Amino acid sequence: CSKAFVDPDINKDPNNPVSVSSSALLPSAEVAMGYTFGSDFSRFGSMFAQQITGVDRQFEAYNSYIFSTQDFDNCWSLVYSSIMKNLQLMIVNSPKGNGGYNPYSSIAKILMAYSITTVSDYWGDVPYSEAFNGLDKLQPKYDKQQDIYTAAQKLLADAVANLALRQALPGTVEPGADDIVFGGDINKWMQLGRVLQARLYIHVSKFDNTAPQKALDAIAAGGFSSNDDNFQVAFGSAATSNAPYYQFETGRGGYLAYDISYWSTTLQANNDPRYPRLIDVSGGGLNKNYYFNPAGSVPLTTYPEQLFIQAEAYWRLGNLPQAAIAYQAGIAASMKQYGVADADAATYIAANGTLSNVAATAFTQIMTQKYFAMYLNPEVFTDWRRTGVPSLTPIAGTQIPRRFLYPQQELSYNAPNVNSKLGLYSKVWWDQ
């Protein structure tokens, strides 16, 4: 009687599936990236880089570099368990097609390379090689940031090479509408893979003199050709699909100010036509056309970024004429990205688009324009740390933070591996 009454099968969860296809994992991973890298990574990073200012509640404390280790738990959890765990499942589980062509796995590798290097740029050494293994590895070791860069370059190279198989051997299940970034356009994924290769090279170009040429080569193999190729995540008008800055401003209005930062005052002083496109000039908040749009996009890797990478690479190779071309194109592309009228853009470029012949000045110009262009992009904090441009004054104390604190969960649950001594002002590998 009790055998029939207690049927163990009634403990099979009818509310959640035991397996799903990669096409069910891709959209959630992509949206999670837009959301996560458009949230604390962007808010904290851009605050350190003085593009925005924390003025109320927690963010007033953050603005003076008052953080607790718990403040970094959420962004860490999101990127490891909501993004990278699912990317890892796609990398491992996606079925291969003809000739080994595996679009879901390759796309996941590109997104994984973006995610793990951004995590590493913000924290330094982080778990990767032993991560995502659940019960089998409860305390993953920390990999050297250098090794993570090597692994990420390999992910990107493998992905681009694999995606290239498509032309020869069609006939595999490919992403379509489930790919909310590129709608299944494999060529755009390959472009992104190459631009990310270039980004990682330029991060280390300060001490690796082969890196600038490698960055240029990667782009030359097929990078972005316009803002239409941008890697950005578009959000939706439904309240549960809203863009992260829109959510933050509607839910946490007043925590951040957008019109008093170094970035804001500089753009205002320059009469930069991008400023009124990004900032609501009357109210001081974000402009409804861009970041404050509920269905707006979070740009992660863009055509203007690629052009500024090229400008920097040429500059590092001593090729100022080519650098000047990329520099001006970068400003122009940035104007386009933000919807600045052509005439306004032309006026601005006429005044600011000429690269100096003096190498040091030219470098400052390139990096400053990149700083202006990549508003709220997590890459801004990385660029500022590795170049020191623009020159910023600490808001509190004598230093500006150079990394995130390892989160409390690592101190609590991965104590043997985490270096709890590292503070906000310690420098990551490429920042030494």
Place this chain on the structure above:
Amino acid sequence: QQQLVAGKVTGSDGAPLPLVTIQIKGTTKGTTTDANGNYKLSIDGNSAVLIFRSVGYQNKEVAATGGSALNVILLADNKNLEEVVVTALGIKREKKSLGYSVQEVKGDQLMNNKDNVISAMSGKVAGVQVTNSTGMPGSSSNIIIRGNQSISGNNQPLFVIDGIPIDNSVNSTESNLQGVQNSNRAIDLNPDDIASMSVLKGPAATALYGIGASNGAIIITTKKGSNTAGKMNVSVNSSVTWSQVNKLPEFQTKYAQGSNGMYMGADVPATRSWGPDVKNLTYYNNTSDPNDPNNPGNYLWSYLGNLTYLNDVTDPSKPGSTTIVGHKDPHGTGAPVRVYDNVKDFFVTGHTYDNSVALSGGNDKTSYRLSLSNQKNNGVVPLSTFNKTTVRLSADSKMTDKLSSSATIAYINSGGTRIPQGGGVSGIGLGLYRTPITFDNKNGATSPTDPRAYILPDGQGSQRAFSGFGGDGVHTPVFDNPYWSINNEQFKDEVNRVMGSATISYDAFKWLNISYRVGGDIYSDRRKQPYPLYSAIQPTGMIMEDQYLNRILNSDLFLTFHKQLNRDLDMTFMYDNNLYSFYKENIAPTGNNLTFQNFNNLSNAVNILAFEGVFKQRRASNIGDLRLAYKDQLFLHASGRVDKSSTLPRDNNTFFYPSIDLGWVFSELNALKNSNVLSFGKVRVSYAEVGNDAPIYYLYPNYVSAFFADGFTSGITFPFATANGNIGGFMANGTTSSGGSRLNNPNLKPERIKQFEAGVELKFLKNRIGVDVAYYRKKSIDQILAVPVSSTTGFGSIVLNAGEITNHGVEVQINATPIKARNFSWDIMINWAANRSLVGELYPGVDQVGLGGYTGAVASAMKGQPYGAIFGNKYLRDAQGNMVIEDRPSEGAGKYGFPIPDLSKSVSLGSFNPDWISGIGNTFSYKNFSLYALVDIKKGGVMWNGTRGALVTYGRAKETENRGSTTVFKGVAGHLDDNGNTVLAGKSNDVTAVLGQAWYTGNGGGFGPVAEPFIEDAGYVRLREVSLFYKFNPKLLGATKFIKGLEIGFVGRNLWLHTKYTGVDPDGSLTGAGNAQGLDYFTAPSTKNYSLQLKLSL
């Protein structure tokens, strides 16, 4: 020569008394009555004196004549009523025979608090800790017996009514840190239906319920009809109760809205009170008080937050506007700015009306009781209500001498209007307490429903609040005006519930009884939480529907063998086959993006997300239970139970556990039997184990529809709305803002709890003084726990058999009657209990498991600490424990000369569990008056006063009135270098620090990283209950004899409170019933209550 005496023993009501002991005086010979009160006894010779003894009745000696019938009526002995207690499975047993501790609460002891049977138990039972949540009507109460023994699972005891387990869970529609206070479902019980509640504290008492009762059990027996020879008794209870807020945080009343001493209104928007001294402000160029009721209604607050003329909304700079300015301003010629006490003005006097009527009666075959009760509760938060109507019918019938049956069924309708509170931006908490003194939430309105208070006259229904506008620029403030919350965000819930049981009992043989009981508890719970357009939590509007269907079915087949083995040894063996089935479904659609205002129907939502959950569990158990009684002084009891549960792995889902207990009534020894001092003495000892199964669906890894949030925003929920339509997306297990994705585990085994208990029970001086002391030690191991892990594993937590907790403690119960005279008596009841818990090994590498709370102050189970440690950061200390004070002037205001946060580790800031709890009750009776007072004491235990932390940052807390004053922090000078090492200057701190905005909004406030200053002692001493009743003399009730009894009285609850805690009543709890206690974050206040009661019987 032997002769037979036979007869029947009844109570004064005519009901037969079974199990009455009959002894022939001067001998050890005797017998007991059968189930129908009949007895037969052989006596030597023609006559003898028989002594009739029955627990709860006065002993009676009667002379008997051989060969004749002797019917005896025993009179109830009120002093000894407690001696028969209801134990597991509804079995009534003599208390003296038990080898474990049981404490009983009579139904009338619950009648002083009809709101919630759990809160009515506060202070009345040793070792039972009740924590109430808020004074909101319908709020849940938490009950813990002998400490928490599950790390993150359920720690509440099992509630059993007339043999059937019922549901006492709290279903939450939103996170328990915000939204409304939901009810624990035992709230549905009508206290007037309860005859008694037995509190079974340890597993020896609860072994028969096994799983589910591992935290103890509350066994409720409802009132039944009795033999009234066919007459119907009618009893009526009515009361009206007034309730008021009993304690609020303290606020500063000096400084206006603004920052750095400058006045700034909602137009900036500045939400905080760091503005100037209000004495230095006037209204701009306005000579009359704009809120003067004699002044025509020309004034109102514009959406910019400033007072303006109605026709000047668009141009506050225009002369005639009443913008607030400094009095030295050229325009500062207006009336002085008025100070508003928004908090005090907000709360109202609540009213509760309780009415119940019960009809009962019966004859020698059948009896019945029918009751009807209604409670209508209007809370201290305007417009909050909770209403409850119950109907219960019980019937007992004796069909033949051998066959009897009984049944009880209740229907309950409960629910009301709840208002969101706690830490959400919508709800009354943040908006009310953070409002600066210069802003009038009411806008001059006198009625809480007056829309002038919370809606701007802009034609769009925009919200009026001090916090100005949110991100959409116009319509939505950062926090809701509390009047917006009470009018527009009314959470409505309605429960329809049926519970009942039916028993049939057959005496197959003299030594065998077969009985079967079946019953259930089924309810639906429908809720709706509207957040209309321009609500702070969701400016585009949101409607949350939440529907539950809950069903518990339970079946027991009992075989009871009873045999007097010889003159001294009595044996009872019981076998029980128990089947238990649990089913719950939850359908919760949430509508977003509402089309227009105040139409709270899902059809008004552009985007609808739905949650569907179905949860099933079944258990089958076989139980054997043996009781041996030797010479009525030595009692041995042993049980064994085999459970099979659906929530464990197929191959490991059947498990056995035993219990054994021994009681020795040593006062029965001949040497002690006739002692004038010791009337009763017993020692008892017990050991028991209880197994526990896993929560539902913890075995198989799976995927969930994607959801993620970052702690600041509500995040993304799939299906995701793209420009090209909605698209679904899944993730490996659930992911929440706190990294809560859970990896299930197919290799679980059952949990175990082992408990040892010893006790002694003594009564002196003819039972005038009684003492009961219990010591227990229990340990739970192999706990099934979602162990938090580093997210780098890909998961936030992994289900494992991990973790152990030990609890040990002492309980003392003292009853005494110091005075017993003809017209006056004085009874004392004292209970005292101390429990020490220790969290042992959790899992290698895991020293802390969060139970709930906010970043920086998490109620936790921490290895090596008592359960319920508040986990957070402290200020930096040197090796000697001195605070290190920042010695680098470059650190600037609010840091140089101030304590430094120690971020290298989070530590325990104290446990919410008290050192001890005690209740002291005194009853004085003088003629027809009866006065009762219960003092409830909780010593120790901390609470995180997050409310004060936030109000410090907001410049609203009383202590921020010291802004501008200076202090030299006690400690040593030093700082932290870039590598996190402490560098000491080698001297004491001598820097004079200026207290103010920089410190309070930084490291010294609640939004800074250090929780240490906001941990407070939450101990208290309170007058929990006081009552004065007058019982009318029946002779005075008139010649009609229509009225049989009439009592009127006054009852006060919570009238006096002494505590060091600076926030609301420390008996409150942000999260309501559940494990994460000790947290206060804008928790709605508790109440004190005054009521008039009338008890009438016809």
